[in-house]
Amino acid sequence: MSRVAYYFNNEIGNFYYGPFHPMKPLRMKMTHEMLRAYNILSKFNRIIPEDHPDFTSKIDFTNFHSDEYINFLMTVTPDNMNQMQEQLLYYSIGDDCPIFYGLGDFCRMSGTGSVLGAHYINEGWSQTSINWCGGLHHAKRSEAIGFCYLNDCVLAILELLTRHQRVMYIDIDVHHGDGVEEAFFCTDRVLTCSFHKFGDYFPGTGSINDIGAGVGKYYAVNFPCYEGMDDVSFEHIFQSTVNNCVEKFKPEAIVLQCGTDSLSGDRLGCFNLSIKGHSIGVRYVKTLGIPFMLLGGGGYTLRNVPRAWTNEAALSLDIELDDEMPKHDYLEYFYPEYKLNMPVSNMENVNTPEYLNSILEQIDNHLKNIHISNPDLNLNKGWVDPSIVKDFNPKDNEQEYIDKHPDEKFGEKDSVPLRNVENFEDDKGKK
Numbered sequence: 001m002s003r004v005a006y007y008f009n010n011e012i013g014n015f016y017y018g019p020f021h022p023m024k025p026l027r028m029k030m031t032h033e034m035l036r037a038y039n040i041l042s043k044f045n046r047i048i049p050e051d052h053p054d055f056t057s058k059i060d061f062t063n064f065h066s067d068e069y070i071n072f073l074m075t076v077t078p079d080n081m082n083q084m085q086e087q088l089l090y091y092s093i094g095d096d097c098p099i100f101y102g103l104g105d106f107c108r109m110s111g112t113g114s115v116l117g118a119h120y121i122n123e124g125w126s127q128t129s130i131n132w133c134g135g136l137h138h139a140k141r142s143e144a145i146g147f148c149y150l151n152d153c154v155l156a157i158l159e160l161l162t163r164h165q166r167v168m169y170i171d172i173d174v175h176h177g178d179g180v181e182e183a184f185f186c187t188d189r190v191l192t193c194s195f196h197k198f199g200d201y202f203p204g205t206g207s208i209n210d211i212g213a214g215v216g217k218y219y220a221v222n223f224p225c226y227e228g229m230d231d232v233s234f235e236h237i238f239q240s241t242v243n244n245c246v247e248k249f250k251p252e253a254i255v256l257q258c259g260t261d262s263l264s265g266d267r268l269g270c271f272n273l274s275i276k277g278h279s280i281g282v283r284y285v286k287t288l289g290i291p292f293m294l295l296g297g298g299g300y301t302l303r304n305v306p307r308a309w310t311n312e313a314a315l316s317l318d319i320e321l322d323d324e325m326p327k328h329d330y331l332e333y334f335y336p337e338y339k340l341n342m343p344v345s346n347m348e349n350v351n352t353p354e355y356l357n358s359i360l361e362q363i364d365n366h367l368k369n370i371h372i373s374n375p376d377l378n379l380n381k382g383w384v385d386p387s388i389v390k391d392f393n394p395k396d397n398e399q400e401y402i403d404k405h406p407d408e409k410f411g412e413k414d415s416v417p418l419r420n421v422e423n424f425e426d427d428k429g430k431k
């Protein structure tokens, strides 16, 4: 059986945030059909929730989210939302995170795919699990934000923690992985590492000095970048940083969020990565020999998302795809070249080698504080008391830390630039 497990639900492509919203769930369906056209689908161990009714029925999104918030997500519809004005405001529902038909099902599918993918790794059924319907890294415990409602990344990591002592989260979306970082800000069992555009950019967090707190101090790693990040620079900083984190932290499992808004020409992004440059994440993580999950994330130039995710899913199987795109239902989106790869722009890379090396040096200084005394201590135990995770409440942890350190600035968010989703025309692809 294939060592790569893959989740997809055929309905996911039908959900619709609205005509002027840049987030298009159709991109997951386009990826799925491109994988089929390249004859890759049959090579996966398919993750089918119905095959695991006992496990699936016990998936509990309130392991991270509040009961009230999950109840709200599962019951709110465009028809009853007017009677829920207070909750809409409280949970930050609005232009970025609208209420659409099937929202609860959308969240359930995305979350189930990631938690079940983690279960496949826990059980040793797969070395790699893929869920392109996940990676919704901004969602908070009781808040929808940045097009994200349910934080499947956090839920998957919590599942991995029931069997793995230390889990590393890597995020290559152009936006800071703030929701995941915040959830594990105060623990030393999860190291989060995000590469993102920083400075006057959503969500506003993720500076080099954003390093975690309490026992989690130094277990949050942030690589703030400027616009124009290109393949050569990205390869250098990704490999150096991830290699350094892995050496110090010795993770037993890795979750890689593969947001594609870091690609060149993204409608909301400002990096300049090619399809090949973006795949550095998967290529490098695969060489580590540690079980890993691939999750989706951002990506707003519709035709480029399936290019990257199809390529990266194939790479997880050690397959290099032909640049000539095979015939499939969405081929017209790739007119006129019909190629897997796409050209990058001639925009300036504002990230100078001096700047990047100075950040690498600062990260290295932070990581020197991480000492895993007995990395193999629990390796053969194969099981960690789930109560450690079940009772884990990041907000309690945070409050406890604030109470103990009243003078220290903590979790302070500068004015956060919100995304502006107005003036977005519906994406029909270029013809």
Ligand SMILES: [Zn+2]
Pocket: 173, 174, 175, 259, 261, 297, 298, 299
């Ligand atoms: Zn993003």
